[in-house]
Amino acid sequence: MVKKGLLQRLSEGPVVGDGSMCFLLEKRGYAKSGMFTPEAVIDYPEAVLQVHREYVRSGADVVQTATFYATDDKLAYGTGKEKVAYSSVDINKAACELARKAASENDCLIAGGFSPVPSFRDEGEEAARKEFSKQADAYRNESIDFVIAEFFHDIREIEVCAEEMRKLNLPIVLCMRIGPGGDVNGTAVEDCALRMAKTGADVIGTNCSFDCNTSIKVLKRIKAALVHENLDKYLICQPTGFLCPETEDHPNGFFSLPEYPLCLDPRIMTRIEAHRFARQAWDAGVSYIGGCCGFEPHHIRSIAEELEPERKLNPPVHDMARAFGGEFFKNSLTSELRKEVLRTGDYWYSMNPASGRPFSSSVSKPKTGMKFQ
Ligand code: ZN
Numbered sequence: 314m315v316k317k318g319l320l321q322r323l324s325e326g327p328v329v330g331d332g333s334m335c336f337l338l339e340k341r342g343y344a345k346s347g348m349f350t351p352e353a354v355i356d357y358p359e360a361v362l363q364v365h366r367e368y369v370r371s372g373a374d375v376v377q378t379a380t381f382y383a384t385d386d387k388l389a390y391g392t393g394k395e396k397v398a399y400s401s402v403d404i405n406k407a408a409c410e411l412a413r414k415a416a417s418e419n420d421c422l423i424a425g426g427f428s429p430v431p432s433f434r435d436e437g438e439e440a441a442r443k444e445f446s447k448q449a450d451a452y453r454n455e456s457i458d459f460v461i462a463e464f465f466h467d468i469r470e471i472e473v474c475a476e477e478m479r480k481l482n483l484p485i486v487l488c489m490r491i492g493p494g495g496d497v498n499g500t501a502v503e504d505c506a507l508r509m510a511k512t513g514a515d516v517i518g519t520n521c522s523f524d525c526n527t528s529i530k531v532l533k534r535i536k537a538a539l540v541h542e543n544l545d546k547y548l549i550c551q552p553t554g555f556l557c558p559e560t561e562d563h564p565n566g567f568f569s570l571p572e573y574p575l576c577l578d579p580r581i582m583t584r585i586e587a588h589r590f591a592r593q594a595w596d597a598g599v600s601y602i603g604g605c606c607g608f609e610p611h612h613i614r615s616i617a618e619e620l621e622p623e624r625k626l627n628p629p630v631h632d633m634a635r636a637f638g639g640e641f642f643k644n645s646l647t648s649e650l651r652k653e654v655l656r657t658g659d660y661w662y663s664m665n666p667a668s669g670r671p672f673s674s675s676v677s678k679p680k681t682g683m684k685f686q
Contacts, residue, residue, distance in 0.1 A: 316458070318458060318484065319422055319484045319486075326620075326625075327602055327623050328422075329372055329374045329602060329603060329624070330549070330603020331376060331613060333554065334361075348382075351382065351404060352404065361411050362415060365412060368610055370628070371613040371630055372629065376423055376424070378405070379412070380405050380448070383405055383448070384432075384445075386432045386440075386444050387428075388404070402451045419629055424486070425455070426460075427445060427461070432444050438473050442473050442476070446477045446480075449478060452481060459483050460483050460486070462486070464522075466496055466564075468500050471489060471512075472509075475509075475512035475513070485514040485515055485516070487518075488519055488549055490566065492562070502531055505535075506538045507538055507539070507542060507544070510546050516548065521551070521566070524558065525590035527558070527566075528550050528552035532550050547601060548597075548601070550599045552608075553567050554604050554605070554608035555570075555577050556580045557570060557580060563681070571679075588618065588619045591620055595623065
């Protein structure tokens with residue numbers, strides 16, 4: 314049977330993306346915090362494959378290659394410009410093979426990823442174009458289904474990237490890490506949206522930096538800007554899994570939190586909050602819904618479960634348990650009355666989870682003046 318492509322799937326209903334790769338690998342000891350380059354695809358392929366498989370099992374429709382920051386300039390940057398162990402081509406090819414293996418287990422789409430390059434800031438557009446072009450060349454013969462650019466903070470940089478992506482003749486998805494304040498130069502959300510749409514991309518939206526609540530606000534503005542100009546594009550939202558409302562007006566979002574990167578765990582959304590996010594995103598007109606840093610397989614499972622009526626697809630994990638722990642509680646030792654309560658969505662939806670830390674605050678003070686790419 315021929316695999317349905319991205320655009321056909323989007324025309325039929327929601328597409329569920331996958332979640333974090335870099336953050337999850339770092340947590341598990343397979344990537345360097347701060348660098349987040351993906352040498353693990355060659356050094357620890359089983360670790361990367363396991364992450365892919367967990368997303369597939371949770372119900373993701375997409376397996377995104379573990380190629381974030383996998384350009385030669387960024388790999389050199391990550392090592393402090395010492396000798397680089399692997400080239401961009403080595404990493405991209407190895408990553409595609411792992412993604413293919415996992416994707417074949419549930420008829421998933423393979424997305425070849427692009428991310429910002431230090432050359433853009435340090436040397437300019439043409440140097441950046443060369444890096445994107447090398448990465449595109451690595452994807453050329455790899456049987457991927459579409460390409461996705463993510464984490465871009467400068468509208469001009471993603472435009473340059475999109476020009477190189479277009480040479481692959483595949484559907485194009487563009488994501489910027491923008492909050493209500495727009496891109497790094499203050500380009501408004503609406504202008505970023507229109508310029509992304511005008512690159513010829515098929516899907517546009519946001520990923521990373523901001524949480525689901527802030528990101529949905531931004532997506533609503535993107536949608537309104539497109540409608541105003543009579544432009545019709547599918548929308549994508551892949552926010553951070555960390556709740557960080559106090560960073561909404563900070564250009565770097567959750568990266569400006571004092572807890573970044575090692576103490577963010579208490580902010581990770583619950584799976585019920587992931588259910589709510591999926592519904593709100595779909596209702597706002599977003600049809601490609603997944604997650605970024607902090608999003609783990611159980612969150613993707615919640616998205617897949619929430620959108621099950623629209624997708625008419627069960628996550629593979631349903632052979633073990635249904636949403637809201639239906640099967641989970643069947644033979645548990647809790648009382649019959651409590652079992653009934655726990656099985657209902659209302660109980661979980663009204664939950665206000667505690668942190669377990671008597672003096673923990675609900676928000677912290679974001680740091681200002683930080684710069685990074
Ligand atoms: Zn992220």
